Amino acid sequence: MSQILFRHDRLDRAVTFAEYRAQGGFRALETALADLSPDAVQQAVIDSGLRGRGGAGFPTGKKWSFVPRNLPGPRYLICNCDEMEPGTYKDRVLLEHNPHLLVEGMALACYALGVEHAFIFIRRGYELAALNLKSSIAEAHKAGFLGANICGSTFNLDLDVHQSAGRYICGEETALMNALEGIRANPRSKPPFPAVKGLWGQPTVVNNVETLANIPAIVAHGPDWFKALAATPEGAGTKLFCVSGHVQRPLCLELPIGTPLGEIIDSHCGGMRPGSTFKACIPGGASTPYFTRDHWTVPMDFDPVAKAGSRLGTGGIVVFDQTTCMVAATLNLVRFFARESCGWCTPCREGLPFVRHILERIEAGRGDMADIEVLREHVAKLNYAFCALAPGAMGPVEGLLRLFEDEVREHITRGKCPVRLTAKG
Amino acid sequence: MIPTHLRQQLEQRVAQAITPREAAVDVMKELQRHYGWLTDEAVAEAAALLGLSPLQVEELATFYEMIYRRPVGRTVIHVCDSISCWAMGGETLLRHLEHLLGIEAGGTTADDAFTLLPCSCLGNCGTGPSLMIGDRLFGPVSPEQAAAIVADHREAG
Numbered sequence: 001m002s003q004i005l006f007r008h009d010r011l012d013r014a015v016t017f018a019e020y021r022a023q024g025g026f027r028a029l030e031t032a033l034a035d036l037s038p039d040a041v042q043q044a045v046i047d048s049g050l051r052g053r054g055g056a057g058f059p060t061g062k063k064w065s066f067v068p069r070n071l072p073g074p075r076y077l078i079c080n081c082d083e084m085e086p087g088t089y090k091d092r093v094l095l096e097h098n099p100h101l102l103v104e105g106m107a108l109a110c111y112a113l114g115v116e117h118a119f120i121f122i123r124r125g126y127e128l129a130a131l132n133l134k135s136s137i138a139e140a141h142k143a144g145f146l147g148a149n150i151c152g153s154t155f156n157l158d159l160d161v162h163q164s165a166g167r168y169i170c171g172e173e174t175a176l177m178n179a180l181e182g183i184r185a186n187p188r189s190k191p192p193f194p195a196v197k198g199l200w201g202q203p204t205v206v207n208n209v210e211t212l213a214n215i216p217a218i219v220a221h222g223p224d225w226f227k228a229l230a231a232t233p234e235g236a237g238t239k240l241f242c243v244s245g246h247v248q249r250p251l252c253l254e255l256p257i258g259t260p261l262g263e264i265i266d267s268h269c270g271g272m273r274p275g276s277t278f279k280a281c282i283p284g285g286a287s288t289p290y291f292t293r294d295h296w297t298v299p300m301d302f303d304p305v306a307k308a309g310s311r312l313g314t315g316g317i318v319v320f321d322q323t324t325c326m327v328a329a330t331l332n333l334v335r336f337f338a339r340e341s342c343g344w345c346t347p348c349r350e351g352l353p354f355v356r357h358i359l360e361r362i363e364a365g366r367g368d369m370a371d372i373e374v375l376r377e378h379v380a381k382l383n384y385a386f387c388a389l390a391p392g393a394m395g396p397v398e399g400l401l402r403l404f405e406d407e408v409r410e411h412i413t414r415g416k417c418p419v420r421l422t423a424k425g
Numbered sequence: 426m427i428p429t430h431l432r433q434q435l436e437q438r439v440a441q442a443i444t445p446r447e448a449a450v451d452v453m454k455e456l457q458r459h460y461g462w463l464t465d466e467a468v469a470e471a472a473a474l475l476g477l478s479p480l481q482v483e484e485l486a487t488f489y490e491m492i493y494r495r496p497v498g499r500t501v502i503h504v505c506d507s508i509s510c511w512a513m514g515g516e517t518l519l520r521h522l523e524h525l526l527g528i529e530a531g532g533t534t535a536d537d538a539f540t541l542l543p544c545s546c547l548g549n550c551g552t553g554p555s556l557m558i559g560d561r562l563f564g565p566v567s568p569e570q571a572a573a574i575v576a577d578h579r580e581a582g
Contacts, residue, residue, distance in 0.1 A: 083548055084545065084546055086507035086545070086546040086550065087507075087508055087509050087546075087550050088546075088548070088550065089550045091548075092549075123548070124489075124490070125491075125547055125548060125557060126548060127560045162447075162450075164450060164489070165450050165453070165454060165489035165491040165492050166489050166491040166544075166545075179450075180447065181444065181446065181447060182444070182446030182448065182449035182475070182485070183485075184484050184485060184488050185488065200444070242550065242551060243551065244512075244550035244553060245513070246512060246513075250551040250552070282508065286507070316550065318512065318550070319512075320512060324512065329508065329511075329512070332506075332507070332508050332511045333508055335506075336545055336546070339545065340545060342488075
């Protein structure tokens with residue numbers, strides 16, 4: 001069984017609570033509450049090698065271990081479902097098909113962390129996912145898997161759904177906590193880290209939907225089983241890849257983490273559309289540097305992708321064919337980040353519109369060779385922004401300059417977009 | 426003035442929150458649903474309900490994409506302009522809708538039926554180009570389908 005998250009039949013509706021139960025759902029929670037200590041659950045997650053699926057890839061168990069044991073007052077778990085990275089839609093697909101898995105995963109995480117009140121922070125626009133979650137929470141309550149004395153134990157848990165109103169920065173974990181508290185969602189300075197001082201000043205863990213949805217299987221089958229699911233020796237588990245763009249069958253699928261890029265595109269997404277040839281892709285959501293045909297065999301796992309010059313990020317693969325102008329694609333991405341900047345720190349607020357402006361000039365055929373160096377300088381300097389939004393925005397720009405410098409130069413020397421010319425005759 | 430039942434419902438929501446302002450987004454959304462957009466009156470009412478100053482509510486309201494501090498039509502059509510939809514013809518879809526509705530992006534039709542807003546990723550990347558009309562997500566949307574979606578909505582609304 002290599003499918004954990006999509007193991008239930010892929011229906012055109014969500015798996016019902018009864019179906020989820022019939023297929024072994026909530027058994028991991030029952031087992032953990034009866035036989036395992038919170039520390040044992042945490043240790044299983046540490047041993048499993050699970051790395052955060054929200055983009056950063058930080059080891060989940062390690063993140064949990066940062067929560068101090070003896071601080072007074074409540075502690076919180078937040079499930080980050082503010083999935084707004086362009087090219088990324090895996091959390092929506094998961095929640096539209098199996099919201100119960102997240103509820104069980106959160107219950108197990110809360111048990112391990114000693115949390116009695118957890119939140120699911122869900123982005124605007126995911127109305128169906130939010131509805132599914134709310135009914136799944138109600139059903140779990142009714143069945144005794146949430147609320148007081150869960151499964152006859154001393155463990156209590158309340159789950160609340162917090163629906164956001166649309167702003168990309170809310171996905172940044174400290175900004176997310178501000179958003180939940182009802183404060184303008186600028187990122188907070190670290191330290192103190194959320195694990196020590198987070199939501200309402202209390203210890204808080206923020207995990208992605210996919211990360212938490214993996215926990216029941218880890219508890220049920222053990223860390224070694226989980227590790228063995230990966231296609232790479234150093235990897236662990238499966239990964240949801242959501243493919244979009246110029247492929248024959250764009251879709252969200254669960255594969256062993258470390259499945260090579262080319263295999264995902266060719267074997268699972270039917271290859272390129274008729275008449276299309278692969279030019280490049282974004283391998284892991286809007287903030288990751290491009291991959292080209294040279295990266296076809298790169299295993300899609302955190303370390304190999306980083307070694308190849310990009311980031312696995314969210315696993316949102318956006319595929320471009322030969323008709324795509326890479327300057328225009330980069331401009332689209334930078335426009336997104338410039339618009340979504342919260343404006344709180346100067347490098348991001350001023351830097352992103354400046355970079356956008358240069359790319360607009362180059363794309364329009366009014367660029368100057370000196371612009372290339374200015375762009376390069378900004379790729380380095382926007383690392384000094386307060387949070388990861390501006391450096392993330394520079395990912396595609398860095399990739400553009402490294403992999404497609406010739407195309408940028410051609411825009412400047414010809415005074416127009418060469419690709420759109422080829423594409424449209 | 427909002428009706429008593431809505432006020433009671435919102436007061437209840439605020440009372441359930443860990444701190445009153447935790448409910449800020451919900452309160453703003455409900456008031457927006459009532460008025461059609463977050464009017465100055467709604468900002469003042471939200472502030473009173475949340476125990477905040479109108480400026481504190483304003484600071485939040487202007488932050489979020491789905492809170493409208495300017496009048497919008499009865500239905501907002503969001504057209505995704507992020508990378509996956511862009512690659513699949515999102516710009517063409519937006520131009521087509523502008524033509525169809527006789528307005529520019531950002532504008533509202535003369536009969537106040539629709540406001541057309543380009544927006545960031547809708548999370549529907551596998552089936553781009555996408556649009557959201559009210560709370561409903563559609564994709565992939567061809568120009569012909571866009572016309573049908575708008576016509577259906579006009580009829581239903």
